[in-house]
Amino acid sequence: MKKIKVRQVINSLASPKLTVVCLFLLLVVVIWGTVYQVDYGLYASQQKFFNSWVAILFGFLPFPGTVLLFWILFLNVLSSLFFRISLKWTNTGNILTHTGVLIFFIGSFFTTYFSQESMIRLREGEEKNYSVSSRNWELAVWAAGNRKKVVYAVDTDRLDPEDRIRIEPLGLVIRVLEYHKNSVPRLMNSGNIGDRILNASGIQDLKPEPQQKEPSNNRAGLIFSIETPETVPSKILLYAGDRSPTRVVINESPFHFSLRNKRFLLPFSLGLIDFKKTEYPGSSMVKSYESRVEMKVGELSREVIISMNNPLRYKNFTLYQSSYFIANDGTEFSFLAVVENFGKIFPYIASTIIFLGLCIHFILMLVRRKRKAKG
Numbered sequence: 001m002k003k004i005k006v007r008q009v010i011n012s013l014a015s016p017k018l019t020v021v022c023l024f025l026l027l028v029v030v031i032w033g034t035v036y037q038v039d040y041g042l043y044a045s046q047q048k049f050f051n052s053w054v055a056i057l058f059g060f061l062p063f064p065g066t067v068l069l070f071w072i073l074f075l076n077v078l079s080s081l082f083f084r085i086s087l088k089w090t091n092t093g094n095i096l097t098h099t100g101v102l103i104f105f106i107g108s109f110f111t112t113y114f115s116q117e118s119m120i121r122l123r124e125g126e127e128k129n130y131s132v133s134s135r136n137w138e139l140a141v142w143a144a145g146n147r148k149k150v151v152y153a154v155d156t157d158r159l160d161p162e163d164r165i166r167i168e169p170l171g172l173v174i175r176v177l178e179y180h181k182n183s184v185p186r187l188m189n190s191g192n193i194g195d196r197i198l199n200a201s202g203i204q205d206l207k208p209e210p211q212q213k214e215p216s217n218n219r220a221g222l223i224f225s226i227e228t229p230e231t232v233p234s235k236i237l238l239y240a241g242d243r244s245p246t247r248v249v250i251n252e253s254p255f256h257f258s259l260r261n262k263r264f265l266l267p268f269s270l271g272l273i274d275f276k277k278t279e280y281p282g283s284s285m286v287k288s289y290e291s292r293v294e295m296k297v298g299e300l301s302r303e304v305i306i307s308m309n310n311p312l313r314y315k316n317f318t319l320y321q322s323s324y325f326i327a328n329d330g331t332e333f334s335f336l337a338v339v340e341n342f343g344k345i346f347p348y349i350a351s352t353i354i355f356l357g358l359c360i361h362f363i364l365m366l367v368r369r370k371r372k373a374k375g
Helices: 002-013 016-040 042-050 066-084 089-114 345-374
Strands: 054-057 061-064 116-123 127-143 152-155 164-167 172-180 183-186 205-208 221-226 235-239 246-250 253-279 286-297 300-307 312-314 317-326 332-340
Touching: 002 066, 016 042, 016 061, 016 066, 042 054, 061 066, 066 089, 089 345, 116 253, 152 164, 152 253, 172 205, 205 221, 205 235, 235 246, 235 253, 253 317, 253 332, 286 312, 286 317, 300 317
Parallel strands: none
Antiparallel strands: 054 061, 116 127, 116 332, 127 152, 127 253, 164 172, 172 221, 183 205, 221 235, 246 253, 253 286, 286 300, 312 317, 317 332
16 A cells, blocks of 8 residues: 555656646746736845745735745656656657756756855946845954954854854954844933943944845844953944944954945956946937956956846856946946856756757657658
């Protein structure tokens, strides 16, 4: 009985009908998620439909999300390859095609769970070798007054009250008192107890707020103390909206603390030479825009044009022309989206294998038809 049940499950997983049903549901999810994005934003749509196992529609109706459908399709193709297609040379094309589809799913897994998205904002004439996240924050610390600025950064995503952060090179032990992924600042009168809190903007307290649907609208807040036997301010407050770092003197040594967007060092530097936008004739509607940049890798450099449909690719990195900004004084800024995809090679491998599999499959079909015609 157990063998029969296991065989029934395998046959159901390998069924072509299951493939058709999943592809249809996937089509519905893609269309629904695209429409949902118009009113609720890209991030909310991704979380609800494309990065979820189950999407709750209308507040009560469960519907399979993209993650669940992809896993079912993965098991469907895997079961078909090992249990529905017999291992004969005449099925070489089918075997290769199914193997290529499996590699596509593996690449999708790497892209979903290991890809990294960030942004570079460049002013004309400016050069950077790092990108910043619009969703995540980090605590940055460096010694003030040194000619060579060495910054130590700590990811704040998983900080909890009473956590201790040790920065050994600076001899600092930081004790977390409060951390809010989204907050608003509150100013207090100097007579309150809050006047013992150090902050660059004079903020003395933080009010936690619900997280926004768009992560870029969130402003993190952190309150901590420095564990040292010397006399220091009891609390230090950092707010993601502060434009300047907070300066603190500890054991007669000055330090700077800042809560900033998480930064990612790049294996190259990028400088904006010129930004250009083109408008439709007789209107102010933008037709296209592009950035002419200088890319430096070590001692080598080259000029590259990054436009709306022409990204820059380097190793696992892809840089897209995302948006732009023109200040009142005419200064032009270019925003480049940076995607680091460790599964970049998988689609190329999968496409090649699927192409070979289909070619072999159709050739074998022609050979069989000719043999039948002769017989």
